[in-house]
Structure formats: C-alpha cells, structure tokens
Amino acid sequence: MMSFKVNGQSKTFSGDGDMPILWYLRDELGLSGTKFGCGMALCGACTVHLDGKAIRSCVTTIASAAGKDITTIEGLDSKGNHPVQKAWREHNVPQCGFCQSGQIMQAASLLEDNASPSDQEIIDSMQGNICRCGTYQRIHAAVKTAAEMASKNLTGNSGKGGVNTIVKNREL
C-alpha cells in the first residue's frame, strides 16, 4: 500500500508498483487530459509534475510517487487560469491539441524553476516535447508571454508586447 496526492487529493494504491503513473492517471482515475504518445519518454505527451517537476509519466512508476504530489493538467489551476494556460489561449497555440497538455505542464515546470527564461533556455526545456502539428513557434511565444504575465501579475488580456516570436522551426 502506498499513498500520494493527485491534484491535491490523497490517494492510496495497493496494486503493482511498477505500473507507470500514466496508466494510473488515465485508467484508474479517468484523468484523460494526460496523453499517451510514445510510451518511451521520447515525445512528452504524458508530462505531469511530480513534486512540481516535469516527469514523463509513461516511464515513471507509481511506486516512485509514494509520499509525493502528482499534478496533472486537470490540477494545474482549478479554473484553467495558470499563466501558461492564459498565454496558450492568447496565442491560440493548439492545433490538434494532442501534445498540448504535456507542453503546458513542461512550460509550467520551466517557469517554476526559471521565471525569466532566455530564448535558448525555452528551446532547451521544451525540445523534448514533440508536436506533430508543428506549433513550436506559438509555444515559444506563449512561454515568453506566460513569463511576462507571471512577473507582472497580469490577467491574461495583455502581455503580447515584447514577445519574441523569432525562433527557428525544429524538425520532428
């Protein structure tokens, strides 16, 4: 029997500790916002936070969450108004949307560690999150806007000024 929290709620689990966190979130809790992409820590679609740090839930065992806090896209902000989520809306980032919860969780973790990342730091942090639709330029711009929002405590209706959208396309 192990215990941990998911989006602030206490949970216990007595099954196979080797089960990936992603399986537990989607199949046992019905938290389907976190996606399965590659299952091999290669795409970032399954990114959630474990004690505030971005992890790939497809390759992280549920046993490793014992005593810790898991946060999924559903729990990032109760109203979906985390600065990263506001910035994502402002920039209309998603296309098909499949990769986006992972992208948002990765970006939120980055800004938690580094409130004012440089262009290169954004690229370095986000490069493990693959988007088959190629929304990378909007992702990059939205991360910068989110950082500006967080630093200025804005409401999400402004912050486009100064956004640097000059970032090279990356290849999948």
Ligand code: FES
């Ligand atoms: S599904 Fe976990 S990294 Fe691709």
Ligand code: FES
């Ligand atoms: S928006 Fe379609 S995979 Fe990223």
